[in-house]
Amino acid sequence: MKSTYVNWGDTDIYRNWDFIGAGIMYDKELEKLSHCSHGNKEKEYCHTCECYPDDTHQDNKPVVNYAYPLFSEPDEEKIIKVCEETGCTVVYNSQDDNYYLALTGCGMNLSQDIALAYIIVDGCIEWGFLENVSVSGAFSVSKEDYQIILNELERQLAISIDNQTRKLKEVTEQLKNDLPLAKGA
Numbered sequence: 383m384k385s386t387y388v389n390w391g392d393t394d395i396y397r398n399w400d401f402i403g404a405g406i407m408y409d410k411e412l413e414k415l416s417h418c419s420h421g422n423k424e425k426e427y428c429h430t431c432e433c434y435p436d437d438t439h440q441d442n443k444p445v446v447n448y449a450y451p452l453f454s455e456p457d458e459e460k461i462i463k464v465c466e467e468t469g470c471t472v473v474y475n476s477q478d479d480n481y482y483l484a485l486t487g488c489g490m491n492l493s494q495d496i497a498l499a500y501i502i503v504d505g506c507i508e509w510g511f512l513e514n515v516s517v518s519g520a521f522s523v524s525k526e527d528y529q530i531i532l533n534e535l536e537r538q539l540a541i542s543i544d545n546q547t548r549k550l551k552e553v554t555e556q557l558k559n560d561l562p563l564a565k566g567a
């Protein structure tokens with residue numbers, strides 16, 4: 383699987399990384415708090431409005447030291463969906479100009495959360511990650527989301543098998559011959 387090791391606790395982590403998911407969720411909570419009618423605007427939170435800007439800021443930061451590259455650039459709506467519906471957040475690396483998923487909680491097996499986040503942003507699970515997704519029951523996602531993940535796994539694995547079967551045929555064909563040079567080589 384194509385993940386990158388990152389120490390999110392590094393003192394100069396913000397030099398190359400932007401915790402974009404955490405930032406968006408923090409602003410979203412602040413915005414909610416600005417409409418508070420319970421006199422809590424000056425405080426950091428309101429229980430009645432269920433606004434916790436500071437907690438949310440913490441909650442949507444990456445904690446596990448891996449980053450999973452995204453294929454596409456997620457819009458704000460998708461980033462919020464990832465933060466709210468999966469155990470992942472979205473981070474941005476300014477050096478390679480790429481968006482990544484990162485886990486916001488540690489736990490037993492969060493492969494289903496990563497799969498779900500990939501489906502939300504990229505529309506499919508990262509191909510190299512297919513075999514890492516746990517399929518022994520819904521771990522940390524809802525039954526409905528587990529169903530979505532299983533359907534997508536079935537669809538992608540079938541494509542993957544088709545592609546590999548075709549490739550295997552080509553390889554076997556080549557091995558039967560005297561290994562010709564490619565045209566132009």
Ligand SMILES: [Zn+2]
Nearest residue numbers: 418420428431
């Ligand atoms: Zn309030």
